[in-house]
Amino acid sequence: MVTEDIEILPALRLAMIERVGQDRFELWFGTNNTQLRLSEGCLLIESTSRMNLDFLRKNFHEAIRQALSDVQLPGHQVVYREGLAPATKTPAPSAPQAAKKTPPAASSLQPTRSSSNSSAIIQRRRFASLKDFVVSDCNAMAKTAATMVLQQPGQISPLYIHGPSGSGKTHLLEGIYGLAQQKKELGRVVYLSAEQFTTYFLEALQSSGVASFRRKYRDVGVLIIDDVHFFAGKRATKTELLHTLDAITRRGGQVVLAGNQRPTELSALGTELVARFSSGLICKVDPLDETCKTAMIHRLAEKRDVQLTEAIAHWLTRQLPGEGRLVSGAINRLWAYCAVEGNTLSIPVLENLLADLIPQRSSMMRLDDVEQAVCHVFGVDTKLLRSASKSRRASNPRMLAMWLARKHTGAALSDICLHFQRRSHSTVISAEKKVNKWLAEDSVVQIADRSLKAQEAIELTEAELRSRR
Structure with a gap:
């Protein structure tokens, strides 16, 4: 409940401010004599004055109920209780603070066209390109869709790509981001993970920078979010994401999402988000097949200057699982071995060197x-x-x-x-x-x-x- 309070209470206070106004909220809820707490399906409104509680119940009860509904807590009961809990109350959002302090979301180190800090992140690791994406039966539809959505932005939105880890989802998203940046007519492009979106939103709530956060993420031409399954269980963030998606859709912008499961399997996100994710185009990417693994092995080996015989390359293709990160890790390990030992690679060496990366199979041979x-x-x-x-x-x-x-x-x-x-x-x-x-x-x-x-x-x-x- 502590984690939930940290996320929900700032969002609830913000919703109440929108309902009753900043001045009235500060007057009646922003003093040390009144506290808001969540506890076992209840919103506790605690005050040292019974007269104060009676006034709040009479004049703000309906606004409080509506605010609870705004943050997806319509089933919570409102309980007015005399006396204050010893816990320190989180300060309420205030308009003057918002004017003085820039929220982290507005200056976050995310790859956007307008952010001067973003280049520092991009230089640390060059983003993948759609040109380098190996197309095979396991991912052909997703690759085609990634190109199509930028030719007709907003016509198929959101594009939702799902598949297991290491199947190329992030490569596709980074490729879409790079291609979208080259098209100035698309406007501002933002690419981030679901975890980053959540973090920046909570920081905006704590620093009263929600307005700036919303301008940053709702007024974009293309919004790309990876690992959307991370939003499960984060009520306030899910509500904000829902309104963000709706705002971008109304403006004709393009949304691209990726997760580890199809939308209908992400029941923890709630029916409304699942419906939004399913309303565009859903594409599945499967684990890398032999065509993809072979191309990736040769490309990585060439990049690392690792000499592979036909037998070695064939062995790697057949033995390594269809997860791109493991294939990359295997080639890096071979590169390190050659650099240290200086020996020629052989099948017995590979069996020993990559034993932990190779799925165990039956030893029976007929x-x-x-x-x-x-x-x-x-x-x-x-x-x-x-x-x-x-x-x-x-x-x-x-x-x-x-x-x-x-x-x-x-x-x-x-x-x-x-x-x-x-x-x-x-x-x-x-x-x-x-x-x-x-x-x-x-x-x-x-x-x-x-x-x-x-x-x-x-x-x-x-x-x-x-x-x-």
Whole structure:
């Protein structure tokens, strides 16, 4: 209740001032003889004078009820009680203070076109660009919508983007912000998180700077807010956000929002905000698929000057989860390892180095898994591996599959022989010796349509195997 009081009481006092006027509020509620407190569904109005309480009940009760409704507390009872609680009363907002002190919201370090301080923040970390956004099936609709809303601002508002952490929501919002800044006809552009919006609003309430706060956030061409699920449980801030969205919509401005769930799943925000969030266009972004991860891995590796072989890149793509921040963290870790150790990266090194980033999978390995991995990596058919053909196109991938089966499955020679439809288990022994020779001589071998070193062929296939666990 203490946290709620800190947020709600200043908003309630402001609502009462709007109802009864600054002078009357200061006269009857701004003295040390009267306190307002919230307690278990009640608004307590406490005073040392019973006569004072009777006057407040007779002349201000209806205004107090309306003010409670304004801050979304219509169910609270108003209780008048003689005597004061020992807690220190929060000073009421006053007009002179507002004139003397600029609210934090008006001078906040947020990226807006009119703020001189914003450049310092932007220089610390360059905002992402829509040009660098990797488009795939997991995010194509959201990327298209991000471009469309700025071509026709206000026509599809709000644009609401939702998805799990690391799926690219913030990248899209930063890209929209950067593109909107280039379009002067859009007016002022503000981008901030829900936590920042809440903080600046509460600071404005405490410093009597609400009018300035509202000018800052309601008189914008484009308002972008990230992590809107943070607003859950913050009654006064939700009310302010609701009126802010309505004001921007009436003026034909554009609102862009992002959260971790679709609006209908954010019931804690209340039906009115959920309805506002759902009234425009809702786009989902899924976890990064292989196309996005591959592009991101190569881009980050190039930026960090980390040399990745095809086998390493393939392993990273298949092993790392579809969360952009984890992919970035993995590449940073490889960069640090190379800088310190100076060693060449290999699959065993990656397994040890990135163990905490890789989801745990079952360790079971079957002959079918090995066969399918070889076929997938080298583009051959399972029928070819099991055929009687002795051509290199059939025999080389078959020998590789038998070697991997011996290493990873623990299957008996007779089982491997039977699986690949060989006549004798000596064929498996011969295949194992042949692949060992390739490795010892660091040979370049022809496997299906590809020519590559034996070690690289094994690493590629093992990366595929691990992704199938």
